[in-house]
Amino acid sequence: MSKEKEILHRFFKGESQRSIAAVLRVSRNTVAKVVKACHEHPLDAAALDGMDLAALHHHLFPAEADLPGQVQPDYEFIHKELLKSGVTLKLLWEEYAADCRQANKLYFMYSQFCKRYRDFVDHHHLTMHIHHKPAERLMVDWAGTTLKLYNPETGAVTKAYLFVATLPFSMYCYAEACRDMKEHSWIQAHIHLMEFLGGSARLLVSDNLRTGIISHRKHEDPIANRSYQEFADHYGMALLPARVLAPKDKAAVEGSVGQVTTHIIAKLRNRKFFDLYEMNQAIQEELYRFNEAPFQKKDGSRSSIFHMEECPFLRPLPQCPYEYADWKKATVQLNYHITVDHQNYSVPYEYVRKRVDVRLTSHVVEIYTEGRRIANHKRIVGKRGQYSTVEEHMPKNHQLYSQWDGNRFRRWSEKCGEHVHTVIERLLASYRVEEQAYKGCLALLKLSDQYGIPRLNTACELALRQVPSPRYKLIQNILVTQQDIKIEQPAAHSQNAFVRGAAYYGGEYHGK
Template sequence: YRDYVKKHNLTMHINHKPGDKMMVDWNGTRMYVYDRYTGEAIPAYLFEATLPFSMYSYVQACPSMKINDWVDCHIQAYRYFGGVTRLLIPDNLKVGIIQNKKYEDPILNKSYQEMADYYDTTIIPTRVRKPKDKAAVEGAVGDCTVAIVGKLRNRKFFSFEDLNKAIIKELDNFNNRPFQKKEGSRKSVYLDEELPFMKALPEQPFELSVWKRAKVQLNYHISIEKMNYSVPYEYVGNYVDVKVTKRTVTVYYKMNQICTHDRLYGRINQYSTNESHMPENHQKFQWNKDRFMKWAASIGDNTSILVSKLFDRYKVEEQAYKGCMSLLKLSDKYGKTRLENACQLALDHISQPGYKNIKMILQSNQDLKDKNDNVQSECDMHAFVRGKDYYGGKNNG
């Protein structure tokens, strides 16, 4: 059996291209952060990233191996390297790779895929149970364990921030250490030969997002983490996909973006409502002085003046809402032109006109009577002379 293994379990030297791949994995060795008051030891999981061309490495301690920490470690690794590789080679850990069958394309975690798309890199997971596919990071794990964990094993850390500062200090020493079998160090080879081939970092680092699924309720809102966000009312009853980041909440229906909101924080059960998402009859309940004045202006100058007077009459603007609403809705029944004329008539003859005055003018057609009187007065200014044929005579009998 030993002879068979020697014959068939061969290794192959692979020449890696500069800036082509970044290999990532968790280090099986744990460190600990201690609670300052209770003394409880909190496990710290070590993430490692290695560039196989230069063997330049990055290490970070995390409180968990969940997707949030996994993605954040990649972001910090790209920042440490100062660039992005063409390919990203992870193991088949469930947090990043949902499924990786032999003859099918791998199914990736959506947040992990978004991060890769943002940095313009491509995720190609290793074959299942084939650690040699990422031999560079596997080898770096052992070296880093000796160089970093070994150096820090007798120190106590009370926060992950302090632990990671110490790790970076030892990591810089590790990357600057000269190679034994060739010239230079990991960092010098990286700076001289690999960095020019790395892709540039985006201006802003990737912002981690979490995807959720929600149903649009009858009030055309969805509930995300005990906060409510409006969706166009046409989607009521449908399920939507929601992308949640630290700053925004973006809603998708069948992969099409339909709206976005600033994320709410603080008191639970707050509402973020966009008026354009409401049915027309619901929009009328979302009023303020500016909206009433815009509505009045669309009817005419006299209507605007009268509405402004109504607001001036009250100490609190909400007291004027009912009267303004009733007044302006008269345009639905009598039309904008008649309402504007009625407002002009009221302003000319009444010191403090209101809804009842305008309604009475319109019901009694006083706005039309005033107009007819003007027409009649214009007619009285002219004489109508009948011709001789109108009166008849002896010859027309």
């Protein structure tokens, strides 16, 4: 139908049917059919110029006008359905054709269906919806232009970097100033972005910066930073970084960066900020005006399109916001502890000498191996070198030892006798740190199992005569050599012993 007029124009000029078919790239049968219809329903060149395509077709083929026409698709409904995730024009045409077949009605072929939809979109100025679906992509980037942050005491100037995010469907924007472009600032800005939007998108599109993407080689899947991947998983988003040296993959945020630079950074250029919070308050005020500003070539604003058309499609946020976590590597030491940030945390002793992954948040330390968590601790703050030890992580013999303290050793020694108690007291007092004496105390008291309590008490008495603060080795040696048994007893008096009387010492026989 679209080339009937061109065929007749060339035919009236005297061109052959074969050449007309070759030039217009239609079949010779089509050209012959149109020429035959022109002979059956005469038409001159002047009348041809004054007729549109529909009127010409009706004149040449009047019989077709009596046939039932194709069902007109509801393109307004089709346009709204296309906003849903996974819905395509091909799918909607198949549904439309199936409905027409079921009702025994004619329908447009796929090419005509698409052409008529494009005409509908152009007429209603809705081309933006063709390229982006609501809440499908969220694009993020750093602005190239920085802001100035002043030190209130010294007046020194430092840079503040602007994080920018855009939803390309509505072009709704978010901006936040950060002290640096490190991973922690990058993740924290994303967390605040989720709170600002009140939901998350399906895809998160970023640049290939090291704080987000570790590697993105051609023909290979991108490798994301572990914390960034964890953040995306927490909010149910898939990371889809732009191709290397392909800024058009995130054209929406690239354009927004330029606009934000003009509407926010430029407007704040003459203001002095001494605090990052104060700076972000000013940025939020300008950002609100930027999002509320009406579009120049279409109705509405970024804010109105976002709240009316895109917000309902955002994914709900999880119950708890993501807490930034730093990942580190550590080796389990022989004392079944790892050292992270100058603090020590226990690990099950079976993992001694193994390499583990450590996830650190501001409150919790989690330890993983091969993707499985094997320990978690409350994060230690303050003085370096502190220990967090879980008793179950210790070997059985160490668990027994860990249950003792100085008071328990004292109570045990009192049951063994006065001298044993004295030795234990002096042993505990002889060390600068009481815990250093526990091993010796335990070994000393265990001697009662082998030699009995009375012998141990006697051995401690002998040891105290030799040194003020005897040790385990001395007391053990006394028991082994049985010195406690060989103590001399007082000589017994015989009943038949001769005893000289008082007379012998100056008595009556003293002069004899």
